[in-house]
Amino acid sequence: xxxLFAVLxxxxxxxxxxxxxxxxxxYAVTPAPLKIPTTPAPTxxxxxxxxxxxxxxxxxxxxxxxLWIWSMGWLFHASMALVLVRHLRYFTEPVWGWVVFLxxxxxxAGIAMLFGLCGLWAxxxxxxxxRYISTPSDHLMLLLLIGIAVSxxxxxFAAHTDVVAVKSFFLGWMQFSIQPLPADTLLVLHxxxxxxxxxxxPFSKLLHAPGVFFSPSRNQTDNPREKRHLSxxxxxxxxxx
Amino acid sequence: xxxxxxxxxxxxxxxxxxxxxxxEGKGPFVASDKINEAIGFPGQLVDDxxxxxxxxxxxxxxxxxxxKVYMDACVxxxxxxxKCHYFIGTQDPKNMPVARQDLMRSVYRRYFTLPGKLFxxxxxxxxxxxxxxxxxxxxxxxCSECRxxxxxxxxxxDTAEVTMAAREILxxxxxxxxxxxxxxxxxxxxxxxxxxxAPALLDTLEGLEEDVKEDTGIDVRFPIDVKGAxxxxxxxxxxxxxxxxxxxxxGYAKVFHASGTSxxxxxMASEAGNFGMFIGNYDQLRKIALRIREAALELGVKRIVVGxxxxxxxxxxxxxxxxxxxxxxxxETDRFAMxxxxxxxxxxxxxxxxxxxxxxxxxxxxxxxxxSANDKHIITFHDSCNVARGSRMGDLPGGQFEIPRxxxxxxxxxxxxxxxxxxxxxxxCCGGGGGLLTDDLLDLRVKGALPRMEVxxxxxxxxxVNFMATICAICKAQFTKxxxxxxxxxxxxxxxxxxxxxxxxxSAK
Numbered sequence: 167x168x169x170l171f172a173v174l175x176x177x178x179x180x181x182x183x184x185x186x187x188x189x190x191x192x193y194a195v196t197p198a199p200l201k202i203p204t205t206p207a208p209t210x211x212x213x214x215x216x217x218x219x220x221x222x223x224x225x226x227x228x229x230x231x232x233l234w235i236w237s238m239g240w241l242f243h244a245s246m247a248l249v250l251v252r253h254l255r256y257f258t259e260p261v262w263g264w265v266v267f268l269x270x271x272x273x274x275a276g277i278a279m280l281f282g283l284c285g286l287w288a289x290x291x292x293x294x295x296x297r298y299i300s301t302p303s304d305h306l307m308l309l310l311l312i313g314i315a316v317s318x319x320x321x322x323f324a325a326h327t328d329v330v331a332v333k334s335f336f337l338g339w340m341q342f343s344i345q346p347l348p349a350d351t352l353l354v355l356h357x358x359x360x361x362x363x364x365x366x367x368p369f370s371k372l373l374h375a376p377g378v379f380f381s382p383s384r385n386q387t388d389n390p391r392e393k394r395h396l397s398x399x400x401x402x403x404x405x406x407x
Numbered sequence: 408x409x410x411x412x413x414x415x416x417x418x419x420x421x422x423x424x425x426x427x428x429x430x431e432g433k434g435p436f437v438a439s440d441k442i443n444e445a446i447g448f449p450g451q452l453v454d455d456x457x458x459x460x461x462x463x464x465x466x467x468x469x470x471x472x473x474x475k476v477y478m479d480a481c482v483x484x485x486x487x488x489x490k491c492h493y494f495i496g497t498q499d500p501k502n503m504p505v506a507r508q509d510l511m512r513s514v515y516r517r518y519f520t521l522p523g524k525l526f527x528x529x530x531x532x533x534x535x536x537x538x539x540x541x542x543x544x545x546x547x548x549x550c551s552e553c554r555x556x557x558x559x560x561x562x563x564x565d566t567a568e569v570t571m572a573a574r575e576i577l578x579x580x581x582x583x584x585x586x587x588x589x590x591x592x593x594x595x596x597x598x599x600x601x602x603x604x605a606p607a608l609l610d611t612l613e614g615l616e617e618d619v620k621e622d623t624g625i626d627v628r629f630p631i632d633v634k635g636a637x638x639x640x641x642x643x644x645x646x647x648x649x650x651x652x653x654x655x656x657x658g659y660a661k662v663f664h665a666s667g668t669s670x671x672x673x674x675m676a677s678e679a680g681n682f683g684m685f686i687g688n689y690d691q692l693r694k695i696a697l698r699i700r701e702a703a704l705e706l707g708v709k710r711i712v713v714g715x716x717x718x719x720x721x722x723x724x725x726x727x728x729x730x731x732x733x734x735x736x737x738x739e740t741d742r743f744a745m746x747x748x749x750x751x752x753x754x755x756x757x758x759x760x761x762x763x764x765x766x767x768x769x770x771x772x773x774x775x776x777x778x779s780a781n782d783k784h785i786i787t788f789h790d791s792c793n794v795a796r797g798s799r800m801g802d803l804p805g806g807q808f809e810i811p812r813x814x815x816x817x818x819x820x821x822x823x824x825x826x827x828x829x830x831x832x833x834x835x836c837c838g839g840g841g842g843l844l845t846d847d848l849l850d851l852r853v854k855g856a857l858p859r860m861e862v863x864x865x866x867x868x869x870x871x872v873n874f875m876a877t878i879c880a881i882c883k884a885q886f887t888k889x890x891x892x893x894x895x896x897x898x899x900x901x902x903x904x905x906x907x908x909x910x911x912x913x914s915a916k
Contacts, residue, residue: 189479196472199689201725204557204565204796206804206832221561230833231486231559239484239561289485294425296485298500299509301531303522304483369521370530374562377480382473383554383563388799390725391756393736394744399470400729403693404743 168335171357172344178361185368186376193380197397207388214387221384234289242282248275249318256329256336273322280315283308307370310359317356327353411850413893414496416861422489429499434545435847436585445592446691449581456580457535461518463579464572468519473568478515480562481508487556487566492835493549496854501546504556504566510543511573540582547573548584549851551841552685552718553792558832570841571687578686586845587682591691598698599644599678608677611647619657625913627657627664629672634706636671638663641679641699641723641758642714643880651901652883655715658904661911662765666773670712676702679719680880684726685842693730696722700731700747709752712759715902717791717879718840723758724798733758762878763800765907766810769817776910781819784874786906787866788812788822789859789886790834791879805831811878811903818910823870825862835859837877839885853889860893867895876903 208214220226225243228236252272255261287308290300321327328348338345347353366372379385417423440450453459468475487504489495494502501507509531516523516532523532533539552567577583593602603611612629619627630636640663646656663670676698683692703711711733713723728734732744735753739745751757768774788811800806808831815822829835838855866872877883877900886900 193472193476196469196475198472199470200729202473202565202568202797204554204563204832205799205807207799209799209802209804221563225561227559227563228484228486228561231490231561235484235486290483293485295422295488295500295503296483298425298427299483299485299488299503299505301483302528303530306529366522371479371482373479374482377476378562380472380476381480381563382476383557383565388804389736390728391734391758394728394732394734394738394741396729396741400689400693403690 167349168344168347171335171347171354172339174358174361175339178364182364182367189368189373190376193376197399198382198386199397199400201386201388201390201395202382203386203388204383205388207386209388211387214385218379218385222378235286238282238285238289240282241278242286245275245279245282248272249279256333257340259333259337276315276319276322280312280319283312283315287312303370307372310363314356314359314363317352317359321350321352321356325350325352411853411892413860413889414854414857416857416864423495423498425500426498427500430493430497430502430545430549430851431499432545433541434548434584435843435845437544438583438585438588442585442588442592443578443581443583446588446595448578448583448588452581456540456582459580460535460540460576463576464515464518467572467575468515471568471572473565474572476562477508477564477568478512478519481505481512481564484561486559486561487564490556490559491550491566492553492555492838492858493551493851493855496838496857497549497851501542502549504560507546507550508564508566508569510539510546511569514539540577540580543573544577544582544584547577548843548848551792551836551839551843551855553836553840554796555792555833555836558796567841571684573687574685574842575687578688583686584842586847587686587842590680591682591686591695594678594680594682594695594698598675600680600682601644601647603644603647603677605674605677608647608674612672615653615657615660619660623913625664627660627913629656629660630670631672632674632706633669633671636669636706636708638668638670638710638712639676639699639703639706639708640670640672640712640714640761641676641719642672642761643680643716643719644678645880645884646714647677649880649884651887651898651905652715652880654905654908655902656904658902658906658908658911659714659761661908661913662761662768662774662904665775665911665913666768671706671708673702673706675705679713679716679723681719681722682842684718684722692722692726696727696730696733699727700733703733704747704750707750709750710755710759711751711757712761712764714761715878715880715904717793717881719880720760720878721793721797724760727758760800760810762810762814762903765904766801766814769814775912776818776907777912778818778820778910780910781906782821784819784906785821785823785870785872786815786819786874786876787825787863787870787872788815788830788903789825789837789875789877789882790830791877791882792834792836792840794878795832795834808832811876814903815876815906818906823866823872825866829858829862835862837879837882837885838889840879840881844881844885849888852885853892856885856889856893860890860895863895864893873899874906875900876906877901878903
C-alpha cells in the first residue's frame with residue numbers, strides 16, 4: 167500500500183512534469199508567423215505583462231463575458247491556489263512562516279473551492295448552451311475535482327486522518343524513502359484522485375493553464391508597423407524568390 | 408431569394424434558445440475546377456482527401472502557434488457561446504464559437520491527442536468522415552472571422568484562426584468556396600476584386616473628376632499611375648463605382664486636394680482587399696500584398712495610405728510589414744524589407760489609414776469644414792470588426808475607435824453612439840465579412856445582421872439617427888443590401904469620408 171502509493175505518485179509526477187514540459191516546449195517552438203493580438207492591445211512589452219497578469223490573476227476577459235462563469239471560475243481557481251499553498255506544509259519542514267499564516271484561510275478556501283466547482287457544474291448541467299458543448303470528459307473533470315475537494319474537506323471536518331503520518335510519508339517520498347501512509351479510505355481516495363489529475367493534466371483541457379501564456383491574441387505586442395515581425399518559415403519564402 | 412426575410416427583433420437582447428440544425432445545408436457555392444486551379448488548388452475534391460486533410464492539419468499545427476494552442480486550451484466554459492452574431496441570428500448551436508471550433512477540435516483530438524485516440528467518445532473526438540468534411544464546409548463558411556468571440560475568451564482563443572485553418576484545409580483538398588476563390592483569381596489576373604480592368608478604371612476616374620467639377624466648380628484630380636507622387640492610395644475597388652463607397656473616394660480626393668498632397672492610385676494594385684486572409688492561405692495573403700510593394704517601388708512613392716476597408720486595414724496594419732516590408736523597423740540585414748523601407752518617409756506611419764491622414768490634418772488645422780453641410784444627418788458610427796479588433800490607428804491603443812469618431816465630430820454637428828456593448832471592441836460584425844458577402848449566403852447575412860439592426864433601431868427610435876457611418880467596404884455593401892430587408896433606407900449607410908466630402912471647404916485654402 168505504502169509502496170504502491172509512492173510509486174503511483176512518482177509516475178503521476180513524472181507524467182505531469184515531463185508531459186507538461188514537452189507540451190510547453192511544443193508551444194514555445196511553434197512559430198507565430200503573423201501579428202494577431204486582439205486589439206486594443208498594449209504597444210509595449212511591459213503593457214503585455216500587465217495584460218497577461220490581469221488575464222491570469224483576474225480573468226479579465228471572462229469578466230467581460232459572463233459574470234456567473236467568472237465568479238464561479240474565479241472563486242474556484244483562487245481558492246484552489248490557497249488550498250495548494252496550504253498543502254505546502256506537507257512538503258516542507260519547518261513550514262514556511264507565510265504558509266503557516268495562510269493555514270486557516272486555506273480551510274475556508276477549500277469550502278469556497280467546492281462551492282465554485284458546484285456552481286460551474288450546475289451551469290454545465292442546467293444551461294442549455296453549455297450542456298450542448300459539454301463532453302463526458304468535461305463532466306468527469308469537474309467530478310474529479312469535486313471528489314478531491316470533498317474528500318479533503320471530510321478529512322478536515324468529519325474523519326480526521328493522521329496528518330503527521332501523511333507529512334512524514336511525503337517528506338520521505340521526496341527523499342525516495344518509503345514511509346507508512348495512514349490507511350484511511352478518504353485519504354486513499356483523495357490521493358488517488360490527485361494522482362489521476364496530475365497524470366491527465368498534460369493530455370487534457372487542463373492545458374489551458376500553460377496555454378494562456380502562449381496565446382498570440384493575448385501575449386503579442388501591438389507594434390506591427392514599428393517593427394518587422396518575421397517567422398523563420400515565412401522568411402524562407404523571401405530567400406526563395 | 409424572394410423568401411428571405413428578417414428575423415424578429417428580440418424584445419430585450421436575451422440569449423436565444425437553441426435550434427439545432429437550423430443552418431444545416433450544403434453551404435455556399437463550391438468553387439469550380441477552373442477557379443480553384445487558377446490559384447493553385449486542386450480543381451475538385453481529391454480522392455485521398457482524408458489523408459491530405461489530416462496532413463495539412465498537421466502542417467498548420469506546426470506552422471501556427473495560434474492553432475496549436477487554441478486546439479488544446481479550450482475548456483468549454485461557454486464564455487463565447489452567446490457572443491457570435493450568427494448564433495444570435497440563426498440560433499443554430501453550431502454557430503456558437505466554441506461549437507464551431509469543436510468541429511475541428513473533435514478531429515484534432517482524434518488524430519493528434521492520446522485521449523482522443525484511446526477514448527474518442529469520452530473527449531468528444533471523431534473521425535474525419537465525408538459528413539464531417541461537409542459540415543466543416545457549411546459551418547466554417549458561416550463565420551465572418553470578426554474576432555468578437557476572442558475578446559471574451561479567457562485564453563484569447565480566436566475562432567477566426569480556426570476558421571482560416573479549416574478553409575485552408577478545405578482548399579488544399581479541392582473543396583474551396585466559389586466567391587472567395589474567384590475573387591482571388593480576379594485580383595491576380597486583373598488587379599482588383601471587382602475585375603475592373605485598367606481602361607475602365609481610367610474612365611471612371613475621369614468621370615469622377617467631371618462630377619466633382621460640376622458639383623463644386625473645382626478641379627479635384629483622381630490621378631493614377633503617377634510616378635514620383637508622394638502618396639500611393641490603396642483602396643478597396645468597390646470605392647471606384649459602388650454606392651455609397653464612391654462618395655468616400657471623392658472625400659479622400661478632396662482631402663488630398665485641400666492639403667495639397669500629391670497622390671496617385673495604381674492600376675496594378677487597384678485593390679486594398681486581400682481575400683487571402685479570409686481563406687487562411689499565407690501564400691495568397693502574401694502574393695496579394697506583394698502587389699502593393701511592387702506598385703510602391705515602381706511609382707517611387709514616399710507614403711502609402713489605405714482607404715476605408717476593414718479587413719484590408721487589418722492586413723495593411725498588422726501584416727503588410729511582415730508580408731511585404733511596408734512599415735519600418737526591419738533589420739539592417741533584411742534586404743527584402745530595407746529595399747522598400749529606405750524609400751518610404753518615416754516621419755509618417757507606414758502604412759497610414761486615410762482616417763489617420765485626415766485626422767492629422769484636422770489636428771493641424773489644415774482643413775476647413777462647413778459642419779452645417781451635414782446637418783441633415785443624425786449620425787452614428789458602426790465600428791468594423793477588423794479595424795476594431797485586428798488593428799489600430801494613431802499612437803494609442805483604441806485609436807481605431809477615437810479617430811473616426813473625432814473626424815465625424817469635426818465635420819458634423821449631430822453624432823450619437825449606439826449601445827456600448829455593441830460598439831468599439833465589442834462591436835458586432837455587419838454579417839457579411841470574412842468572405843461571406845455573396846448572394847448564395849444572403850439568408851445567413853440577413854440573420855447575422857440582426858444584433859446590429861436591433862441596436863440601430865434603438866438609436867433611430869431614441870435619437871432619430873438617419874445615417875450610420877462606417878469605414879469598411881464590406882460593411883457598406885452588406886448594409887445597403889440587408890437594411891432594406893429590415894425596413895431601413897439603404898441610403899442610411901455611408902463612409903466617414905462621405906461626411907468629410909460633404910463638409911470640406913475646397914476654396915477656403
